Amino acid sequence: xxxxxxxxxxxxxxGDGRAETPEERLDRNWNELLQELRVIQTxxxxxxxxLLAAVFQxxxxxxxxxxRNSYLVLVVTxxxxxxxGLAPVSLHRVLFRQHAKGRIVRYTDYFVQATLVGVAITVxxxxxxxxxxxxxxxxxxxxxxxxxxxxxxxxxxxxxxxxRSG
Numbered sequence: 715x716x717x718x719x720x721x722x723x724x725x726x727x728x729g730d731g732r733a734e735t736p737e738e739r740l741d742r743n744w745n746e747l748l749q750e751l752r753v754i755q756t757x758x759x760x761x762x763x764x765l766l767a768a769v770f771q772x773x774x775x776x777x778x779x780x781x782r783n784s785y786l787v788l789v790v791t792x793x794x795x796x797x798x799g800l801a802p803v804s805l806h807r808v809l810f811r812q813h814a815k816g817r818i819v820r821y822t823d824y825f826v827q828a829t830l831v832g833v834a835i836t837v838x839x840x841x842x843x844x845x846x847x848x849x850x851x852x853x854x855x856x857x858x859x860x861x862x863x864x865x866x867x868x869x870x871x872x873x874x875x876x877x878r879s880g
Contacts, residue, residue, distance in 0.1 A: 740815045747802070747822045754829050755799045761836050762792040773847075781846060788839040795832025801825045834865040 734742070765788055768774060777785065802822040809818050838861040846854025 737815075740819055743819045744815060744822070747819065747826060750826055751799065751802060751822070754826065754833065755796075758792065758796045758799050758829065758833060758836075761833070761840070762789075762796050765789050765792050765836075765840070777847075780851070781843060784839060784843050784846070788836060788843065791832055791839065792836045795829055795836060798825055798832060799829040830869065834862065834869070838862045838865070 732739075765785070768785070802818070802825050805821055805825075806818055838858045841861045842854045842858030844854075845857040
């Protein structure tokens with residue numbers, strides 16, 4: 715009975731010192747992406763539901779052109795973000811049992827990154843719209859920019875600093 719030894723990580727590709735086969739790495743990466751997708755899909759669907767319900771509120775008729783246009787852009791962005799976040803499910807279904815896990819993992823990573831961009835735009839836009847409605851245009855614009863700055867710091871800068879220090 716022979717046991718195949720795991721293939722060492724070529725040139726530190728994973729960078730974590732694991733001795734796993736390429737298939738094991740793809741399985742692990744796929745499972746990690748699925749966990750991320752579970753979180754982000756729930757968030758995008760809740761945001762989309764919130765936006766779709768807002769049009770039925772009595773105050774919706776009081777929106778000015780900027781607010782109405784902002785709302786419509788947010789609905790489009792949120793719906794597209796939801797679709798992009800769900801795209802890996804379809805990709806997996808189409809490529810299931812086609813020995814294409816590497817492609818599935820690679821493109822799912824792209825879909826997750828695009829979904830994060832969509833979530834950032836949607837969250838900043840919702841902040842802009844709510845603050846604009848409650849406190850005025852200047853506050854709305856300032857809060858929208860503040861949210862984008864927070865996203866850049868928390869989702870891009872801080873993780874890269876942590877990676878660099880690791």
